[in-house]
Amino acid sequence: MPIRIKIREIAQKKGIGQSRLSRLADMDIHMIQRLYRDPYANITLATLEKLSRALRVDPSELIELEPPLEEEQVAKDS
Numbered sequence: 652m653p654i655r656i657k658i659r660e661i662a663q664k665k666g667i668g669q670s671r672l673s674r675l676a677d678m679d680i681h682m683i684q685r686l687y688r689d690p691y692a693n694i695t696l697a698t699l700e701k702l703s704r705a706l707r708v709d710p711s712e713l714i715e716l717e718p719p720l721e722e723e724q725v726a727k728d729s
Contacts, residue, residue: 653717655690656699658683661706661713675705 662672669687673680678701686692686702703710 653691655715655717656686656692656694656702657690657713657715658702658706659687659690661708665706667706672702672705676701678702 658672662668667675669683670680672678673683676683678698682698686694699710699713703713706713
């Protein structure tokens with residue numbers, strides 16, 4: 652089951668741009684840009700914590716579990 656990091660949606664909802672998020676989270680702008688481009692990228696718990704503090708949300712709000720594709724579910728069931 653893929654895990655998606657929802658920083659783009661939450662940051663946009665709060666009116667926080669990439670540069671500002673980079674400063675608030677004390678993270679390199681390139682990492683923020685990478686997570687915007689690829690919300691399925693692997694990140695550490697420390698990174699998740701920095702982002703959640705910067706965005707003032709619970710870390711669980713940054714994570715979305717994608718439901719498995721029907722083909723994957725059929726393969727698991729057989």
